[in-house]
Amino acid sequence: MSPGEAGRPLLQVTDLKKHFPIRRGIFSRVAGWVKAVDGVSLGIAQGETLALVGESGSGKTTTGRCILRLLEPTSGGVTFDGVDLLSLPPGAMRRMRRQIQVVFQDPYASLNPRMRVGTIVREPLDIHRIGANRRERDEMVAALLRRVGLDPGMRNRYPHEFSGGQRQRIGVARALALRPRLIVADEPVSALDVSVQAQVINLLIDLQEEFRIAYLFIAHDLAVVERIADRVAVMYLGQIVEVAARAEIFRNPLHPYTRALLQAIPIPDPARARERQVLRGDPPSPAQPPPGCRFHTRCPSAVEACPRIEPPLVEVAPGHWVACHLHPGPGVGR
């Protein structure tokens, strides 16, 4: 059993690593490695949302990109519906992309500014030759735009004529066009205005219910994550430090980093003055992660073993996995 297996997974990631070389000098000698993703395992079931949470440098975006094969992982396995994605030849991978789509963070940068919105949404249908002819595809585009809450009459406009929230809806319509089974959504609402975020979150939840899509929802905002996730995986410096079901992780966070992350969220209610353990210091560079537990340099409860021994990710309660010496779990010494 691996952390994150939930029934028969649609997506299974095993011991994924992505190390980037640091090159120095005129001969671009490799002077070291940034271990952006360093042994990540996770699974996502059909129709499930797994939120991948962490701060900058945690490796959450790199993990998403390796799954999509926008980056080639250094090692590890990614299987989708039983098929090993990493050994697929390019042609087969392209066909597989029908089932795995992506929504990016910045709707200002991710849509081609020279293409009309209708063309942007129709492009994946054209590429994969879906529908009998152009007219049928145009009808699909109209239905998609309507489904994400846009007026199909606006299909001849360009992205710059739309607001940030509308552009993100266009991005979602495009991702939806091929009826994917998995959408990797990388910070899909964090560039949006507060009053518009809620609309897009609601849309993503609605679409999931309607089409049974699984989401890998990459985010840093835990309040947003609590709304949309079924399970949550917390990353720190390239590794998963805790995984649990949504209610469990918010009610009973075990890893000190997860706790710090939850406590750090400012509460929009002045009547609830709160106790907060403010972490000291910055996260270390992923090029030089601390030995032992990577969090020990900032951990308020570090013990003697923490700088020496890297804690493994163990299942401490059904479905609740944590990598911390304070929570060795029942399986210790097994």
Add this chain to the structure above:
Amino acid sequence: MPRILEVADLSTHFRSAAGEVRAVDRVSFHVDEQETLGLVGESGCGKSVLALSLVRLVPPPGRIVSGRIIYKGRDLMTLTEREVRRVRGREIALIFQEPSTALNPVFTVGYQIAEGLIVHKMMRRKEALREAARLMEVVRIPDPGRRAGEYPHQMSGGMRQRVMIAMALACRPSLLVADEPTTALDVTIQAEILDLLRSLKREYRLSLILISHNLGVIAETADRIAVMYAGRIVEEAPAHDLFASPKHPYTAGLLRSIPRLGEAGPEDGGRKKRLAAIEGSVPDLTMLPPGCAFGPRCPDVMPECRERVPGLHPLGARDRAVACFKHHDAEGRPR
């Protein structure tokens, strides 16, 4: 507490191809001594232009077209550029969202903190550098003696923001204007910086204007809050009152739409709880609707909202004001 700043009828416009853009439109507010005023609003509401207007730093093609900015009894609008420069930094200091663009990449951070002291306080270089290292300690930069010799790119975003705060504090200002000071930072670093700002405010008896789009940041920091929408203040209230009973439909909608920890609830028959979203999007200042700018998105919109712009009028006794025809008629009489 006496007032340190009183802004009356301030308007800052930008000339553009699409016509005159009213980035700040007849804004009035005040800040008491040692008070934190939270200025909350979404992108394009004019909050950053307002911050720059306070110290007369509006970049062209923008210009302040009217209003008064009374700082400690003096109207900054009547001062010469030279006099305003003395107020900037020494009396009113600014901190911005992105410290990497506000810092000069070719000077050490220690020197950049010291520079203000050399220019404004006529300190000698050596003395100023010593003071800079002390200020770095004040803003909780570890190993300040060594790090004073670092360049901005050698520091993390959180450390750079601390340097910005140290620069702002160098000349002992009375009023600090912080524009989205934690927006570019990770949430754990944000918590540290907010904690730092709160304790510095006490220690230095500062007044603070904190500008943010994040209602959590505002709730945890501000004594009083002004809500901006499309260049105007639409509601003003003590922090507790605003969150407990928002009066403007925009404020109410905003508070309802944000996800809050612990309120996602159990799944209801396998369905996740939806958020209460505000329909539509933030208006483009070049294409404002006639009447109330929030009208097209407002659930309570009335015919008169589409014709006239509601003014900001006091509401009840407790230091509250709202700009909405639900609460006042066109003459400002309570309804």
